[in-house]
Amino acid sequence: MIQMKYAKLSALIMFAILAAFIAQPAYGQSGGGGESAVPFLLIAPNARADGMGEAGAALSDDGSASYWNPGGLAFSKGQEISITHSNWLPQFHLSDLFYEYFAYTQNSEDWGGTVSGSIIYLNLGSFERRDDQNNNLGTFKAYEFAVTGGYSTKVTTDLGLGLNIRFIYSALDPNPSQGQGIKGVGSTVSFDIGTLWKPSSIVLPLVGDIEDRFSAGMNLSNLGPKITYIQKSQADPLPTNLRLGLGFKIVKSEFNNLEAVVDFSRMLVRRYPQVMEMDSTGAPTSKVIKSSYVDDLPKSLFSAWGSGGLKKVTVAGGLEYWYGKPKLFALRWGYFYEHPDYGNRKFMTFGAGLRYDIYGFDFSYLSALEENHPLSETLRFTLLISWGGEEQEE
Numbered sequence: 001m002i003q004m005k006y007a008k009l010s011a012l013i014m015f016a017i018l019a020a021f022i023a024q025p026a027y028g029q030s031g032g033g034g035e036s037a038v039p040f041l042l043i044a045p046n047a048r049a050d051g052m053g054e055a056g057a058a059l060s061d062d063g064s065a066s067y068w069n070p071g072g073l074a075f076s077k078g079q080e081i082s083i084t085h086s087n088w089l090p091q092f093h094l095s096d097l098f099y100e101y102f103a104y105t106q107n108s109e110d111w112g113g114t115v116s117g118s119i120i121y122l123n124l125g126s127f128e129r130r131d132d133q134n135n136n137l138g139t140f141k142a143y144e145f146a147v148t149g150g151y152s153t154k155v156t157t158d159l160g161l162g163l164n165i166r167f168i169y170s171a172l173d174p175n176p177s178q179g180q181g182i183k184g185v186g187s188t189v190s191f192d193i194g195t196l197w198k199p200s201s202i203v204l205p206l207v208g209d210i211e212d213r214f215s216a217g218m219n220l221s222n223l224g225p226k227i228t229y230i231q232k233s234q235a236d237p238l239p240t241n242l243r244l245g246l247g248f249k250i251v252k253s254e255f256n257n258l259e260a261v262v263d264f265s266r267m268l269v270r271r272y273p274q275v276m277e278m279d280s281t282g283a284p285t286s287k288v289i290k291s292s293y294v295d296d297l298p299k300s301l302f303s304a305w306g307s308g309g310l311k312k313v314t315v316a317g318g319l320e321y322w323y324g325k326p327k328l329f330a331l332r333w334g335y336f337y338e339h340p341d342y343g344n345r346k347f348m349t350f351g352a353g354l355r356y357d358i359y360g361f362d363f364s365y366l367s368a369l370e371e372n373h374p375l376s377e378t379l380r381f382t383l384l385i386s387w388g389g390e391e392q393e394e
Helices: 005-022 070-075 300-306
Strands: 079-087 098-108 113-130 136-154 159-173 184-197 214-223 241-252 256-267 275-278 284-290 314-323 329-337 346-356 359-368 379-387
Touching: 070 113, 070 136, 070 159, 070 184, 070 214, 113 159
Parallel strands: none
Antiparallel strands: 079 098, 079 379, 098 113, 113 136, 136 159, 159 184, 184 214, 214 241, 241 256, 256 314, 275 284, 314 329, 329 346, 346 359, 359 379
16 A cells, blocks of 8 residues: 655655744744644735835735735725735745735725735645655645635724635645545634724824824734644644734925834744653653643633743834835835744845836845845745825825
């Protein structure tokens, strides 16, 4: 009987590598399998926010807001298409490892808000299928995708609220093992809820009225049931994530605008390690006293803070400068920080953007602060097409 264990092993190895560099806070400490599945849902989907250190919860003026904070789309106008491409983990030099993102948003007074839709696709590459005698049985492709639909509306003049629903499909090995009928494939659904506050006027002591320079956002994403690949008892949780963002327009003039943003992000997944029996010397034996398990929602939203606490909070921040009226070109810089005990990712990002008529183009470059890091030299390219909306106020 032919077994597909080599194929499954190859896909799972690639999955582990991706997890280690896409969402290290979730995978670095568990000691087995990682704290969550489908980490591709945590990849920054657009070059603009990526150019600012992967901070986007307090921004609200492009289609990618459905990812960063669906509440921000309540302030959008007209329609927009956003398309992003990125060769993923370029240090591996794998041409078939890439990420694609497509989003569409449309604001309508008849609907009282904005509807949005997006597709995320991550191609994990091709793998060989081999039997127990190491005979080549051909190749297969591993991939993951998510389809999201959302609706956002203004609760008050200054406060937007957005909801998303998402279908997730993960095919690490789409071929069944002969005699077993089991595939390395799983699917599930998830939900997001986000809100953005953009006050038109704030009076600060000793400063006065800063008008509409400040914004604050919150997004709780990937709320949903666990995803099962083989056995329900071994199902893995989704990468439930809490993101808080602040934005402030430092310079706001006719031709020059400078904005600073910062995001605080925390995974809300709690996995408990396996407990082994100890012998008389204190060394672990092969007897399992308690198997590893994961808290279900909504308990994990609270219990997750008991592991790592605030140390698992990542900090992302950046600056964006725009010149022109209307906005013509942009320069961006950002920095991302993660605690050394929970991933230790540290990198800078740089970006630029152009706008002309209904078209926009953004690009970003990631520079890891260590040699040969798989994320280093990651490039993202985003094409925007916006029409039907009013020119945004400067």
